[in-house]
Amino acid sequence: MSLIHEIDYGTPASTSEKLVTLTIDGREITVPEGTSIMRAAMEAGVEVPKLCASDMMEAFGSCRLCLVEIEGRAGMPASCTTPVAPGISVSTQTQRLKDVRRGVMELYISDHPLDCLTCAANGDCELQDMAGAVGLRDVRYGYDGANHVAARNNGDININWAPKDESNPYFTFDPAKCIVCSRCVRACEEVQGTFALTISGRGFDSRVSAGMSEDFVSSECVSCGACVQACPTATLTEKSVIEIGQPEHSVVTTCAYCGVGCSFKAEMRGEELVRMVPWKDGQANRGHSCVKGRFAYGYSTHRDRILNPMIREKITDPWREVTWEEAFAHVASEFRRIQYQYGRDSVGGITSSRCTNEETYLVQKLVRAGFGNNNVDTCARVCHSPTGYGLNQTFGTSAGTQNFDSVEHTDVAVIIGANPTDGHPVFASRLKKRLRQGAKLIVIDPRRIDLVRSAHVEAAYHLPIKPGTNVAILMAMAHVIVTEGLANEAFIRERCDWSEFEDWAAFVSEPYHSPEATEAYTGVPAELVRGAARLYATGGNGAIYYGLGVTEHSQGSTTVMAIANLAMATGNIGRPGVGVNPLRGQNNVQGSCDMGSFPHELPGYRHISDDATRETFEKLWGVTLNNEPGLRIPNMLDAAVDGTFKGLYIQGEDILQSDPDTKHVAAGLGAMECVVVQDLFLNETANYAHVFLPGSTFLEKDGTFTNAERRINRVRRVMRPKNGYADWEVTQELAQAMGLDWNYSHPSEIMDEIAATTPTFALVSYDYLDEMGSVQWPCNEKAPLGSPIMHVDGFVRGKGKFIRTEYVATDERTGPRFPLLLTTGRILSHYNVGAQTRRTENVVWHPEDRLEIHPHDAEQRGIRDGDWVKLASRSGDTTLRALITDRVAPGVVYTTFHHPTTQANVITTDFSDWATNCPEYKVTAVQVSPSNGPSDWQRDYHEQARQSRRIAGKLEAAE
Amino acid sequence: MSAENTNAKLIYMANQIATFFQSQPANEAAQGVATHINKYWEPRMRRKLFEHIDRGGEGLNPLVLEAASKIRRPEAA
Ligand code: SF4
Ligand code: SF4
Numbered sequence A: 001m002s003l004i005h006e007i008d009y010g011t012p013a014s015t016s017e018k019l020v021t022l023t024i025d026g027r028e029i030t031v032p033e034g035t036s037i038m039r040a041a042m043e044a045g046v047e048v049p050k051l052c053a054s055d056m057m058e059a060f061g062s063c064r065l066c067l068v069e070i071e072g073r074a075g076m077p078a079s080c081t082t083p084v085a086p087g088i089s090v091s092t093q094t095q096r097l098k099d100v101r102r103g104v105m106e107l108y109i110s111d112h113p114l115d116c117l118t119c120a121a122n123g124d125c126e127l128q129d130m131a132g133a134v135g136l137r138d139v140r141y142g143y144d145g146a147n148h149v150a151a152r153n154n155g156d157i158n159i160n161w162a163p164k165d166e167s168n169p170y171f172t173f174d175p176a177k178c179i180v181c182s183r184c185v186r187a188c189e190e191v192q193g194t195f196a197l198t199i200s201g202r203g204f205d206s207r208v209s210a211g212m213s214e215d216f217v218s219s220e221c222v223s224c225g226a227c228v229q230a231c232p233t234a235t236l237t238e239k240s241v242i243e244i245g246q247p248e249h250s251v252v253t254t255c256a257y258c259g260v261g262c263s264f265k266a267e268m269r270g271e272e273l274v275r276m277v278p279w280k281d282g283q284a285n286r287g288h289s290c291v292k293g294r295f296a297y298g299y300s301t302h303r304d305r306i307l308n309p310m311i312r313e314k315i316t317d318p319w320r321e322v323t324w325e326e327a328f329a330h331v332a333s334e335f336r337r338i339q340y341q342y343g344r345d346s347v348g349g350i351t352s353s354r355c356t357n358e359e360t361y362l363v364q365k366l367v368r369a370g371f372g373n374n375n376v377d378t379c380a381r382v383c384h385s386p387t388g389y390g391l392n393q394t395f396g397t398s399a400g401t402q403n404f405d406s407v408e409h410t411d412v413a414v415i416i417g418a419n420p421t422d423g424h425p426v427f428a429s430r431l432k433k434r435l436r437q438g439a440k441l442i443v444i445d446p447r448r449i450d451l452v453r454s455a456h457v458e459a460a461y462h463l464p465i466k467p468g469t470n471v472a473i474l475m476a477m478a479h480v481i482v483t484e485g486l487a488n489e490a491f492i493r494e495r496c497d498w499s500e501f502e503d504w505a506a507f508v509s510e511p512y513h514s515p516e517a518t519e520a521y522t523g524v525p526a527e528l529v530r531g532a533a534r535l536y537a538t539g540g541n542g543a544i545y546y547g548l549g550v551t552e553h554s555q556g557s558t559t560v561m562a563i564a565n566l567a568m569a570t571g572n573i574g575r576p577g578v579g580v581n582p583l584r585g586q587n588n589v590q591g592s593c594d595m596g597s598f599p600h601e602l603p604g605y606r607h608i609s610d611d612a613t614r615e616t617f618e619k620l621w622g623v624t625l626n627n628e629p630g631l632r633i634p635n636m637l638d639a640a641v642d643g644t645f646k647g648l649y650i651q652g653e654d655i656l657q658s659d660p661d662t663k664h665v666a667a668g669l670g671a672m673e674c675v676v677v678q679d680l681f682l683n684e685t686a687n688y689a690h691v692f693l694p695g696s697t698f699l700e701k702d703g704t705f706t707n708a709e710r711r712i713n714r715v716r717r718v719m720r721p722k723n724g725y726a727d728w729e730v731t732q733e734l735a736q737a738m739g740l741d742w743n744y745s746h747p748s749e750i751m752d753e754i755a756a757t758t759p760t761f762a763l764v765s766y767d768y769l770d771e772m773g774s775v776q777w778p779c780n781e782k783a784p785l786g787s788p789i790m791h792v793d794g795f796v797r798g799k800g801k802f803i804r805t806e807y808v809a810t811d812e813r814t815g816p817r818f819p820l821l822l823t824t825g826r827i828l829s830h831y832n833v834g835a836q837t838r839r840t841e842n843v844v845w846h847p848e849d850r851l852e853i854h855p856h857d858a859e860q861r862g863i864r865d866g867d868w869v870k871l872a873s874r875s876g877d878t879t880l881r882a883l884i885t886d887r888v889a890p891g892v893v894y895t896t897f898h899h900p901t902t903q904a905n906v907i908t909t910d911f912s913d914w915a916t917n918c919p920e921y922k923v924t925a926v927q928v929s930p931s932n933g934p935s936d937w938q939r940d941y942h943e944q945a946r947q948s949r950r951i952a953g954k955l956e957a958a959e
Numbered sequence B: 001m002s003a004e005n006t007n008a009k010l011i012y013m014a015n016q017i018a019t020f021f022q023s024q025p026a027n028e029a030a031q032g033v034a035t036h037i038n039k040y041w042e043p044r045m046r047r048k049l050f051e052h053i054d055r056g057g058e059g060l061n062p063l064v065l066e067a068a069s070k071i072r073r074p075e076a077a
């Protein structure tokens, strides 16, 4: 093993198809037109010295180190800013060049501290490398003159010196070491798109500063780390590197936070993780990442992690630590007893969207082959199940249509019910880059999300809909497109069922769907809707990206179908730059759905009633499979209350916190006789568990995650599981204890089984993934390289299907008691229920959940910014602090759900999507009133949680 | 929550499904409801639905009742 060194070509690749041939130091090389001489040289194997250039951003040409000579041209052009030309002959090393470069380096070094031996960047410093490369041997100038290096000059205060900024929890900024190459500034602008950094002053006085000379943590900085990665010196350095030292080997793996699925090099020293560096070859993230993936991995070694299995008789008892053997035997005998006593269908399992494909596959296999029923579900139930249903009905596959690269070809992006800068930050950066190049943006969201207006990005349209009226607004857009003759008839005739289109077109043309008619309940002025519809239909490549604001509604599935209708009607399917793209929440939501986590389907979205599919698995597993669909999570809880469901194995999910109507979840769990929770921490659900099986982190296991673009990425183990077993091993041991003959010795064997049984995965194997880096399913005989874009020559289901989507108002309505609409969301620094991120330094950015309320509504209620307020719905109430802002419209309030003490889901109701039971998180009628502290429920809950976390013989576990 | 409540919830869910299919072309609506319930409802849920229909089906959308003959009736528990 060794450290993976990625080649920095100095400038980005040119996309030109025209080729140019030139000679560099006598070597002939052919490159695309527009390539810089620096990049061409690197491709020819000649590394020209450089400091201000990096291939993550455009050339800048400020350091003057990369000069070259070109035969027949005067002067010494900078190779980073000079493009290649046919037939030129370039020299990178002449006496003249050597002298100039040494002079340049001498100037740099004369204003740079000479503490290389104790510097954190020692061994990983481009300034050091360049001093070596140009043969710098002495520096004629000392620090007596003006400099940025010393705090004091001859006893006087040096006004040019600035102290270290250590405000960011993950990296430091030491201005004394800055060479003002502006790579950080450009990374923040071009790669991240935040524009938090500037260079102030000119010449010798120029310096880097965050925001308006603020410290990093108080500035606009979102801590993505792109600047740290770009910095050639120790000026911007990870605190972990300062503390530990330089890494000695690295392993490529995949982020375990969100559905973007960024690839990282985990840079290690022994089994200690030194830092995570986004991998440039990662095809989802192209060398970029956000604060979570790069920095927020500290939870993996957090002291709250539970490392030993535990058992208890009753949930009011303290936990008792046991051996793994005891735990497995206990679960096996309990589940067998329950099935004997209450019937085969009285137990089930929940797979995790945080675990690997292989682990998910095993849990559903355990349920189907071991428990002998289909009571398996996954937390995708509460987020993207309507996506699967809706896209399957209309297009024939339960997945998004594009890869992330596609956004580079988009002309009009439509964002519906998603907040990419917070939920999918790396995708947001890529989108913002495209918007800065001139693409147009339409945002449909009750709240003014950051993308509506931020640095160098402004939406052409923001349609601030009332929560719950998605279908109405999409129907109004469809109405405009059809009645104004903007539909793409040629596309529809070729790709879709024409008579279904005609039926749909007549339906949407009804006057009651017009923007003017729907304005009354969507709250969006008709002109805005018309403008947005025209722009999407006629503005070139139109791509729709949507999130949980679409799916988590009574009409979630209907909305997904309405989106698909729009894309088909405008011909925006089947090529780069267009498509329908669900932005998946958790890292492996896509994968867990693909792997047969739903109670009605086997891996690859094949219905359980299909005899041929069942037979495939029956032969392999040697069992007879039940051909009836099993229970979904909400149905399991209902059945538990009814007394017919008694045992549940939950891998890596916290349904008590993530599922709606907490009290109902608690009642369901409380009615069960054996709840098994497998997780890193004693999560909220574990308060109701009888068995706790410690889980492992993504750093501790091999496997694969599948991201929102259907990309299967490898997860590679970099350290031994602290709890002793990877999660797939725990499931396997459990299966063995229940008498199943499972003998996987490595997750690759599980993937082989998946490939052998699931046609869309036919060619996937660990060897193939190692070779390709990653592939997007379908990956089989028909698409051996995988499928970056789907429905290219026709829809998977044959003809695209237009489906009527009637708007039906949710039954969750405002009234005198609950006059406001609550909608929920997430923020950048935290992830889902926050179990991991709350156990990292990320808490500096979001120490608590706040309730956003419009100034008008706040004033009416006598609420001031920062006041404690009571938030009540017909389900329950909780308290949190108010944040007064006009981001939300009057009548709408908003909060996140990252902290268990807030318990936002005490408020949410049990209404759910008609097709999939995906809960209606995004609309709850509430009332807000001043309060002086925690509600009774919060107090009771806290006490119950404290009681149930006791471990015999140990001090209380902290939370 | 009681068993009565879960029954009410089941009726509510069936009606939600019917509401969607009501807006579909008339000749497909009942079959749509039945197919949906057959594909996604576990036998216990279908059994409860039939118990309710057999008791007169109070509160159920007429389209659910129309679809009932096409819904697979699970064997008695
Ligand atoms: S961490 Fe990211 S957002 Fe912050 S200054 Fe650096 S590049 Fe900009
Ligand atoms: S902080 Fe680093 S990247 Fe930024 S200008 Fe200074 S040396 Fe260059």
Ligand code: SF4
Binding pocket: A255, A256, A257, A258, A259, A260, A261, A262, A285, A289, A290, A291, A292, A293, A294, A424, A425, A426, A427
């Ligand atoms: S959380 Fe998402 S965007 Fe951030 S690094 Fe991980 S995969 Fe990438």
Ligand code: FES
Binding pocket: A049, A050, A051, A052, A053, A060, A061, A062, A063, A064, A065, A066, A067, A078, A079, A080, A081
């Ligand atoms: S690398 Fe070309 S001028 Fe700095």
